[in-house]
Amino acid sequence: MKNLNKIKVFVSVLIVVACTNKTNNVVQLKDLKTYLRVQQDDELIKTQKKIAFWNKKLEATPSQFPYKVQLAGLENQLFSKTGDIQHLKKSEQLLLDAIQKTRSKNSGYLRALAKNYISQHQFKKALDLLQKAEANGDKKQETIKMLFDVYLELGANQKAEMYLGKIENKRSFDYLIRIAKWQDYIGNLEATISYMEEALAVVQAKEYTELELWCITNLADYYGHHGDIQKSYEYYLKALELNPHNYYALKKIAWISFSNDKDVEEAKAILSFLDKNYQGVDVDLLSYEIALYENNQIENTYNSYWSQVQNSAYGDMYNAYNFDIFVHQKKYQKAYQIALKEVKNRPTAVSYSMLALATAYVQNPSSGLAIISSKNVLKSYEPAVRLRVAKVYALNNQIEKIQPLKKELLEAAFELGPVKTKEVQKL
Structure with a gap:
């Protein structure tokens, strides 16, 4: 799907959508114009410069495995920003090297790799690492929090609930987001939203911008599940105000255009912009779903998605969709x-x-x-x-x-x- 012809398609679609945007739609193009322009991503540039810096230091002293850990964190950031799976795999390899050098005695490294495996949906591998970290005993509360996450993903709800109870600070951000996740798991969505709003207030008070952004997009997701589409949309817009390059929020707004407004042209305009600026296959997946709905371009959009998701680096991440x-x-x-x-x-x-x-x-x-x-x-x-x-x-x-x-x-x-x-x- 990545080709230069899409630039022309995007511009033409954008013109059509601008002329036909319906006032009763939740998504309004006037709200998005700022975010559908190519803008310099200063944070991305900073991250790339930091990677160049640590790579240079590592080349000078290859035995310094802490440099690899620094690089692993930065590669993980690039994955979040770009959707390029290779950054996640690079992060994995760097952490594996550091863990080998420290003979699995550094729990921070174990937790970092466990987080990477969670992103890859390799939950059993993540569990193995966290159990080693728990046995090591250092910063045990951090390990306990992640053990809750993994046990819940593995369907071991009794163990998940047990580890949730072991989190000591019940007013902390880390506890609030996990009790919210638990409430969602047991079907209490209103409680989930309440806890997430409380977690948002905590990080806003401390001016933790990245965590604030994470909370806002999660709240937007939960409001959508709850059926409050307007509020969901408003929260995604808040996320874009904080970070105009939050492509996750843009993709979810495209979903609102498609699923709620049934405005496929607007949805496709957003996806066309994302296609040129974000490398995640979830954009191609949504394009395929829209094609199924329209009964048009089904084979082309499927082939575009399938040609990418077959990359072995994705592993089992898209099994449910496939x-x-x-x-x-x-x-x-x-x-x-x-x-x-x-x-x-x-x-x-x-x-x-x-x-x-x-x-x-x-x-x-x-x-x-x-x-x-x-x-x-x-x-x-x-x-x-x-x-x-x-x-x-x-x-x-x-x-x-x-x-x-x-x-x-x-x-x-x-x-x-x-x-x-x-x-x-x-x-």
Whole structure:
């Protein structure tokens, strides 16, 4: 998807959108004009200069592994800013070298690599590192916080809750964002938002800009899940005010244009800008979803996404998305293989919902139903999970079980998006 012709496409689409922007849409192009212009990213330039500085020092004294740790942190920042997976992989290798030099005795290095593995969805590797850090014993509270994160991602909710209780300062930012995450996990979204607002107040009082930005985008996500699309949009705009190069916020605004406003031209205008300035494959993924909705350019957008996500550096990061794509394409055996891998990597309700649906197609419908029951898949409140369950019920002709789920899923239409909402309507 990365090609020069897109510049012309972007300009023409932007003109069309500017002329047709609807007043009843949540997303208004006038709010975004500043952020849809190519601007110099001073923070990115600073990070690149710092990398050059530490690389020079490392070349002069290759035995200085602390320099590698400095570089690893900077490479991780570049990944966040650019979406280029190679920066995350470089960070991983630098940290692995430092950990080897210190024989796994530096818990800070172990935690840094665990954070990297969490970004790569390699949660079991992250857990192994954090258990070593816990045994080391230094700065144990920092390790405890991350153990909560990883156990929750692995579906070990009892252990996650135990480690949440071990966090000592219950008024700290680190506790507030984790109790918020826990409340979301158990389906109490209003409490989640309340705790996140409290966490935002804490970092605003201390003028921690990066953490403030993180809180604001997370609150925007949660308000969207809650159905308050206008407030979600306003929070993404706040994020862009703090950092005009926050491409995550722009991508989510593109989602609002597409999923809520059904204004695909505006969504595509935003994505076209992102495509030239951000290298994450999630932009291509959304372009493919829009193509499915419009029933136009499906093969081109899929090929663009697939050619990138096949890069081995992505590992299992996009398995859940690829699973749904293969199901949509009726490539059930491929979907089944992904589901098996996800259950092995991350035995959660999300993973078992994939396995249940794939099994229903590949083996027989009743086998899929058995997985839903035995693994308590409906403990998850995620709409994507509950949609997969509803599909398994449909394959088993259990119409009476579909109807309450269908009502619930239609209420989550924004989160599911227009393509999946069509699937719900057909149930």
